Amino acid sequence: DQQVKQNSPSLSVQEGRISILNCDYTNSMFDYFLWYKKYPAEGPTFLISISSIKDKNEDGRFTVFLNKSAKHLSLHIVPSQPGDSAVYFCAASRPDSNYQLIWGAGTKLIIKP
Amino acid sequence: DGGITQSPKYLFRKEGQNVTLSCEQNLNHDAMYWYRQDPGQGLRLIYYSQIVNDFQKGDIAEGYSVSREKKESFPLTVTSAQKNPTAFYLCASRQEETQYFGPGTRLLVL
Numbered sequence: 001d002q003q004v005k006q007n008s009p010s011l012s013v014q015e016g017r018i019s020i021l022n023c024d025y026t027n028s029m030f031d032y033f034l035w036y037k038k039y040p041a042e043g044p045t046f047l048i049s050i051s052s053i054k055d056k057n058e059d060g061r062f063t064v065f066l067n068k069s070a071k072h073l074s075l076h077i078v079p080s081q082p083g084d085s086a087v088y089f090c091a092a093s094r095p096d097s098n099y100q101l102i103w104g105a106g107t108k109l110i111i112k113p
Numbered sequence: 114d115g116g117i118t119q120s121p122k123y124l125f126r127k128e129g130q131n132v133t134l135s136c137e138q139n140l141n142h143d144a145m146y147w148y149r150q151d152p153g154q155g156l157r158l159i160y161y162s163q164i165v166n167d168f169q170k171g172d173i174a175e176g177y178s179v180s181r182e183k184k185e186s187f188p189l190t191v192t193s194a195q196k197n198p199t200a201f202y203l204c205a206s207r208q209e210e211t212q213y214f215g216p217g218t219r220l221l222v223l
Binding site: 032049 | 161163215
């Protein structure tokens, strides 16, 4: 049972344009969502998070949007830069789960020059 | 310079051998986690520890063991019972809802 889904294995975007990465979840008990960026053979780096009481959180070039009714969140990167090329993981946690994270399979973002 | 360190970066295991992966953090976090990543997949939880001298199994604990004798350290042993140990292993510690990761250890079977 895949509770967190990233349906696009890869995404290619022109440098300077907006990158939009999507994530869907099935468990309405999730109350906190996180995005991580990962380069090959390295650990994931925390990017941005959002609580279920909010619908938007912004940090520099990164914005996360949460649509609870659709059980959908998205990460917007504007403008996209070559260094943004990486795999992006969406993760979710429940308040009754000791903060365990449920992970999506990741989306590989490729920024084209 | 606070952070999470994992060693070694690469580790080779022979058939029937137990190997131990190190994870150390100086962030003063109580909770620590071990994940496994296989190609094209998300991270899967092996074991986690909320506090010293306590740990719980994650989704794929079979063939693995851990200890948590010190707050700073959470070593993972891959035992000979783990039939498919080749993977990238990631250790994390948690502050509030956010987990922070080490650089990972790649385990290969000879």
